[in-house]
Amino acid sequence: MLPAKIRHLLLALIVLILIASGLWWFSQPKPVTVALKEIDRGKVESSIANTRAGTVEACLRTRLSTILGGRIEILAVKEGDRVKKGQLLIKLWNDDQQAQRVLALTQVESARKHVAEACALAVNAESEAERQASLRAQGFVSKSAEEQARAAAQSKRASCDAVKADVAQTQARVSAARVELGRTVLYAPFDGTIAKIVGEVGEYSTPSPPGVPTPPAIDLIDDSCLYVRAPMDEVDAPKIKAGQPVRISLDALPKQSFPGKVRRVAPYVSAVEKQARTVDIEATLDHPEAPGKLLVGYSADVEVILAVRDNVLRVPTSALQEGGRVLVAGTDGKLQERKVKTGLANWEYTEVQNGLAAGERVVTSLEREGVKAGAHFVAEEKSK
The missing domain is CATH 2.40.30.170 (Efflux pump adaptor protein, beta barrel domain)
Structure with missing residues (x-):
């Protein structure tokens, strides 16, 4: 057996070696855990x-309002309804305009009857003037009698023309009344869906005056x-x-x-x-x-x-650093910085034209502490 003194020296030496090994171990930089992505080939798009x-x-899409303001008398649709072009949507109270239109139609009929009367008298007067002219040629009547008959025929013809003009005028009143009626109704200008209605039956609908934004009565959408x-x-x-x-x-x-x-x-x-x-x-x-x-x-x-470029070498855009640099997982367990030439790029992938080869792995977790060139690394599980 070894003397006790030698044994004590050996034990002390072993303890010193263990302490030195521990100090060396703990003084070494710890490897950083990184996410790696393998370089492959695929499609790269440039997009914005x-x-x-x-x-x-x-x-x-149109926001409809009546041209005139008034009380809503008929609300023919509700929100969500499908409507056809020309279908009635809203009608305001317009009894006064309808009465004006009826009056205008009556005036048209009256004027037409006056035309029949006045033009019949004109025809008779013209026939009398021709008869007087024939008698004057035969010497049976005086020249003044013939001139009076001719003047009377011209007067009757002028009255006939004037009454015809009255008919045209009253027809214009009918058209004007029809226009006024049209200002109190809304029809669908195209097929669509009623998105929103402002107003209910009995409420007053107000059109939008210039410069004053007023909600439209009907919001019509063609969602086809x-x-x-x-x-x-x-x-x-x-x-x-x-x-x-x-x-x-x-x-x-x-x-x-x-x-x-x-x-x-x-x-x-x-x-x-x-x-x-x-x-x-x-x-x-x-x-x-x-x-x-x-x-x-x-x-x-x-x-x-x-x-778009297909089947090109590509690197995750998240792996790129400023200046077109990437960190590559080295075979010695350290991260290596590599300069690459890039082409098309988007938020997901960037085309690699030079500097990397298929199968190499690059770091995509650049934001983690300690991730830099020369650092020892450990790959995350499930990383490629």
Whole structure:
């Protein structure tokens, strides 16, 4: 057996070695846990999206009010009703205009009878003038008698023409009365759905005077044709043209998107107080039936696709740092910084033209503390 002194020395040496090993271990930097994504090939799109929520709009929508104010006598529809073009919507009390129209029709009939009387007398007077002229040629009557007969015929003919003019005047009164009646009724200008009604039977309906916003009596929507209006940043506006493909997403239908086309780009910039200047675009669905029943007023987002490249090397956009740099998972367990050349990009993927190879893994959790070039790393479970 070893002497006790030697054993004590060996134990002390072992303890010193363990302490030194522990100090060395704890002095080493701990590896950071990172999320990794494997570089692969696939599709990359360059796109831009609206700055604020867009809105589903109807191609035809009108807010109707009667031209004249008055008491509502007939309310022929209710909110949510489907109506046909030309269908009566609202009629105001208009007994006075109807009475004026009846009076005008009566005047027309009276004037026509006066025409029959006056024109019959004119025909008789003209026949008498011809008879007097024949007798004058034979020497049976004087020249003055012939002239009197001719003057009487001309006078009767003038009376006939005057009464005819009275008929035209009274017919014009009928037309004017009809116009006045039309100012007290509302008819549907197109097929659609009644969205809102302001007023009830017996209440007074007031038209909107110039410069004074008054709620319309009827809000009529043609929901057979819908589009999405969305504001785009003025910086992106020059890139957008009618006919470009888009993806439309609706808050009411989460996790779904629908293909469409740009229909129109507004020719002016909208300046909204305390908000960025934007340009409105209109987009339509390629298959309007795909989302099902859409309601006017739904909030929607429009992503305009500017360019598409298929089967290209791509890196998650979240892995890119300023200056086109990425952190690559090295085979030595350390993170390596790599400069890459990029192409098309969107919020999800960016095309890699040079600097990375398929199969390499890049860090996507750049916001975590300690994630930097040269750091030891441990990959998260389920990361690729």
